[in-house]
Amino acid sequence: MRDVLYLEQIEKAEALLKPQRIEVLRQLAEPRTCTEVAARLEQSPQRVYYHVKRLVEAGLADQVSERRVRGIHEGIYQASARSYWLSPRLVGRIGLRRAQDELSLGYLLDLMEEVQADIAGLDRAAPELPSVGVSGEIRVPPERRQEFLNDLQSVLQDLFTRYGGADGDAFKLAVACYPKGKTID
Numbered sequence: 408m409r410d411v412l413y414l415e416q417i418e419k420a421e422a423l424l425k426p427q428r429i430e431v432l433r434q435l436a437e438p439r440t441c442t443e444v445a446a447r448l449e450q451s452p453q454r455v456y457y458h459v460k461r462l463v464e465a466g467l468a469d470q471v472s473e474r475r476v477r478g479i480h481e482g483i484y485q486a487s488a489r490s491y492w493l494s495p496r497l498v499g500r501i502g503l504r505r506a507q508d509e510l511s512l513g514y515l516l517d518l519m520e521e522v523q524a525d526i527a528g529l530d531r532a533a534p535e536l537p538s539v540g541v542s543g544e545i546r547v548p549p550e551r552r553q554e555f556l557n558d559l560q561s562v563l564q565d566l567f568t569r570y571g572g573a574d575g576d577a578f579k580l581a582v583a584c585y586p587k588g589k590t591i592d
Contacts, residue, residue: 410490413492427458431462439484470484494524559584
């Protein structure tokens, strides 16, 4: 089972985005038969089988093995991934692109779409990929907002300058700083 399956085709997204199928996929986090899933969801095995077949056809679930039960072959299925990401390109950009002002939320949304696509494109079969994720909350009084943003930009620029040479492995650094919760005046 992969960590993430990145969906870029509308047909795969349509196969996934049905509440019943999402529930079936949740049950397929562990290998199960349609009969086992049906019992857990209090549905008929035939109804669950219909949804499982659509998920398998779309590449969202896999038949991982098979067993014989009372002379009948019964498939054992598992979700293809722990998480499914929908590409923003499925909808496409609606309206004109905003100015690439690094302090705008439009720029931040574009950056997050880029990060999502980059992560989805990584070779999941490779050994542990060197990466780091940091998340935290910083509280800044309104009168010091600009000072904080300038400090953050300066620290990052220093890293880019120090490690921005042509030698070595390329790493992408994307930092998102946005207001949490309510909007800022």
